[in-house]
Amino acid sequence: MPESPLDPKLAQETALPLAGIRVLDLTLARAGPTCVRHLADWGAEVIRIEPPRFNDGLGGAREGYDYQNLHRNKRSLALDLKTEEGKAAFFRLAQTADVLVENMRVKVKHRLGIGPEEVRAVNPRLVYASISGFGQTGPYSERAGVDQIAQGMGGMMTITGEPGRGPMRAGIPFVDLTAGNLLALAVMMALWERQRTGKGRWVHTSLLESMVFMLDLQAARYLMDGEVPGQAGNDHPVNIPMGAFETADKPVNIAASSPKMWAQFAEALGHPEWLEVEEWKTARGRSDNRKAVNAAIAAVMKQKPSEYWIELLERIGIPCGPINKVDEVFADPQVQHLRMAMPMRCPIRGDTHLVSSAINIEGHESHVWRNPPRLGEHSSEVLREAGYSEDDIARLKGLGVIVEE
Known part of the structure; x- marks a missing residue:
């Protein structure tokens, strides 16, 4: 197995495209971390600010496949934002950040006093990026949203599956991933605009918006021709023959x-x-x-x-x-040629692989150049860089404001 570089300096030394961009990651679950993973994979310095008690929002173990795949190439600061000392540390970090990404419920960030207005008041150049369930405003803005709820509300489940079998969800967290991908794109557009204006923007999307956007031709079919699409199983909704067919051995x-x-x-x-x-x-x-x-x-x-x-x-x-099973996917010679299984040397699990970035940039390769962090693994390191003394750090540890494993 090719060895992962596992060198935190690699992103800077090889001048990956996002080297020099500092990101504060306040995300949980999947949609927000998907956005941040794009930035981390391509060289951004990501500081994951997480509660002192582990909660990834997915219910899995920190050493589990889901957490490991979502949180490579980051540092971890375990910081209690509900304390005045924790909030002060956060705002000190925000002063030098380029991007902040969060996917809290809308009212939570405002209750904590770390919404876009407060953060950009101390750093007008910061790009503040948000994902919510249903939008930052509107009648559903305070609702909690997860992938399958958005799949249902956004029409996906009524056009997926075989006719007459009832609604069917997609086999992957399609909406979470889409929202994260779109937010990463919005972050890059805002950073590019900042080159011209010197000011950051608040960029945001939601699971519901992302799902409706991804209806694409099915949505246009309704909006322009008044046709309400239904389930077509493995057949293409309008083109034929286009679909799955059994052969003597496999479809x-x-x-x-x-x-x-x-x-x-x-x-x-x-x-x-x-x-x-x-x-x-x-x-x-x-x-x-x-x-x-x-x-x-x-x-x-x-x-x-x-x-x-x-x-x-x-x-x-x-x-x-x-039509391959997942093991057949990674045995496929073209998938192997594309290096979609990215090697990682994990201190807990040994030599293993994560899912590689699907983005190709001439002259660069994405790597696991920093293992997914332990809870608060870099708390002292990050605060030291922000100007905290050893006595300050020891005091915050004693108060339980920061944790370091």
């Missing part, structure tokens, strides 16, 4: 919906007569007769194994691919 996905591809596909399967079926001659006709078209294709596909069809269809330019 594959096929996308042959354009007129040219449909003709090539019928010929390749040995059924040129399909092109003469009056009801199937147009895309609309094939869509209206989806069951019959799919049944005809399925009867042929089951006669040969998946590799046969993938090779045949790929040769004539028709997209076709296997």
Whole structure:
């Protein structure tokens, strides 16, 4: 296994794109940490400010796969923001930060006195980034929100799954991840604008906004044509043939919906007569007769194994691919070539892997250059850099304002 560099200076010495950017990470659960992970992976100095008692919002162990995957390349300061001393330390750190990311419930940050107005009053250059469940204002703004609630409210569960089987959630925390990705994009836009104006911005999104945005063509389908999309199972909602088909050994996905591809596909399967079926001659006709078209294709596909069809269809330019289990994903030669399993040398779990960044930047590679931190592992180090004396740090430890493992 290639060794992870595990060198905190690597991001600075190799001038990763975000080297020199300081981020205060006040996030829990998944959406906020997803945003911060982008920044940390590409060289930002991230200080994770977390409560003195461990709570990642996910219910998993700190050494578990979820925490380890979300919180690499960070330092940890365990700080009690409910105390005056803790809040004073926070504001001292905020004075030199470039970005703050939080995903508290809307009223919590204001109750703590660390909302965007208060923080940007001491540092107008700071980009304050927020994720909420349903927006910073409006009738639902005070509600707690989690991924599956947003999937349901945002329409995702009514267009996912097989017709007649009832609503179905996506198999990943789709909305959390999307919100985190979008917030990272907003942070970068605000940092770029700051180059010109010298001032930071408050940027924010929510799980609900992110989910509605990701409806994309299904949302436009309703907004422009008045069609309310339903569940289509493994079929594409409008294009055909495009979906999953069983073969002699395992299912594959096929996308042959354009007129040219449909003709090539019928010929390749040995059924040129399909092109003469009056009801199937147009895309609309094939869509209206989806069951019959799919049944005809399925009867042929089951006669040969998946590799046969993938090779045949790929040769004539028709997209076709296997439907893999997760272990098969990471055994795939292309996934291995893309290095999507990122090596990490963990002091608790030994040599292992995390999920790599999917962003590619010429001349740079993302690494685990700092292991996910223990609770408050860097509390003294961070406060020392902020100008606290050893006596000050000892006093804060004695008061329980900071914790260090």
